[in-house]
Amino acid sequence: MGTAVAPGATELAIETTALTKRFGRQRAVDAVDLAVPRGAVFGFLGPNGSGKTTTIRVLLGLASATEGGARVLGQEVPRGLREVLPRVGALVEGPAFYPFLSGTANLERLDTANRYAPSATRTERVHRALERVGLSHAAGKRVRAFSLGMKQRLGIAGALLSPRDLLVLDEPTNGLDPQGTREVRSLVRSLAAEGATVFVSSHLLAEVEQMCTHVAVMSAGSLVAQGSLAELRRSGGAARVRVRTPDGAAAAAELARLGLDPEPAGDAVLARFGGATGDATPGPAPETIVVALVAAGVRVRGFAVEEPTLEERFVALTGEGFDVAQ
Template identity: 70%
Template sequence: MKATDPHEPGPPVAAGLAIETRGLVKRFGHRAAVDGIDLSVPRGSVFGFLGPNGSGKTTTIRLLLGLATPNSGDISVLGREMPRALASVLPDVGALVEGPGFYPFLSGAGNLLRLDSADRHAPSATRRQRVHDALDRVGLSHAAGKKVRAYSLGMKQRLGLANAMLRPRELLVLDEPTNGLDPQGTREVRGLVRSLAAGGTTVFVSSHLLAEVEQMCTHVGVMSAGRLVAQGPLDELRSSGQAHVLIQTPDVERAARVLARLGLVPGEAPGPGSPREATALLGTGLNGVEPESIVAALVADGVRVRGFTVENASLEDRFVSLTGEGFDVVG
């Protein structure tokens, strides 16, 4: 990585991207926690950053925010080279990383007032109003005067979100933002993220909750063993997986033979004692065969088709196919 002057902002780069990395590497000893990733996060997107435990997600976030130094590679945040432009970029970035940390003996409002006063870019004249508004946005107005040591994990998480939004930000980086929240709180955070994105803020979300990512994010990046194995619009990532077909028919054995002729492998036929009307699942997907051709072949062979459904690959299917791992993890 070329030497940089930390006090010189440098020329703007990649104006269409909020975050861009090229060949980013971070090693701990002989192990590469981040192994040459090229990350592209469009401005105005809600970008879901996914990966198993130890895949390099949190290390990547720390590199983006200047909390760790890469061994090699280039980083651009909000169109400026990092870490050269650290001082000019970070005021426009709100972050919640690795869980919020606050003074337990101060109230929620007291913590935010103290943190905001430490920000030389924050206008003091509007401080109390901005703290009030931030607490209101995350549903903590009722607990503004309560000491943080009495806060639950979910309340501390909300307070961390409020801190990240004390001032208007171009970019929010949120590490597991719904951690510790109940279903209602999770829905509220989801709506909050959407409203921020609608207002032009780019939101970068590291999460292990697939359902939340699918409902919240417009773009996704998937990490595995320090490498970025996929990224792009969420719909494109899902559609790149194999679709499956569900066929409901009382003629399961005959349907299985038709599918085999088409080069498709059906799910298991019902065993002895099972109802005659059953569902056969093509576990290997369509494999390039048009659904219409399957229906025509079944009907031509006298198979009674009582239901036919094409199911696109889920985000979980794609994650497993890319990483070979399940998703009950945090990275």
């Protein structure tokens, strides 16, 4: 497998060191150093084709790394997969089922393949997994009649048949309607609250922002940023204030006097903390700004403090656009 990862801190559920996967001359994954904290909901973010699924396949032993190493739940992979995989639930590259069998029958066959799962409690496990993903009403329906979203939920149910320390979900909201998306988001949060680490690969920025505590950003096979969601937002630059007012010139002058860098934005004035340098200087408190504007005779119709978004950070890192909604 190449260079092994030195034993790392046990607080990491996933750890990679210079993980590389080549297909011929193409580097699908290029020297990636991931650090996924235990108990996190970790968003693995990037456009389609950025190397996310290939990385996941290597972590699960479905592909071999060309160079570098990885540890999952404290065990080096692929050497320790026999000990690791029973503690990992995964949904990768979309679920596949027997179309002429029901959802229940498919899960029963899947559970039978798990030599660690006692047959005496199989029916209970399958029922509980279907209930968790909201498919109890369709348990007896043949999978060929399932919508794409229902198949996606059934795949997640398969990953939840046994208790898991780590859930790896590749595009878990693919094909789901808004209600189904909310249910999956709630499910992910509940799994993390129960102590599991959830590793969510997605190209949907809005979903990652709403469900994840930590984020890594991939671009063209390389890891360009990672950290907590708050850290990545802060690294995108300074916060800004938006003032809606008919007195744009007077508002801009007062904001500049307070050390902000104002610019017109339609019927508002947008001003970034940190002045012309654009650094992350905290600047005056919002209430101080409002008092100063009113004292200067500015008619304030609206006032908001806007933090840097993950989308802005992504664009700054990669220069690419992004899917921000389904």
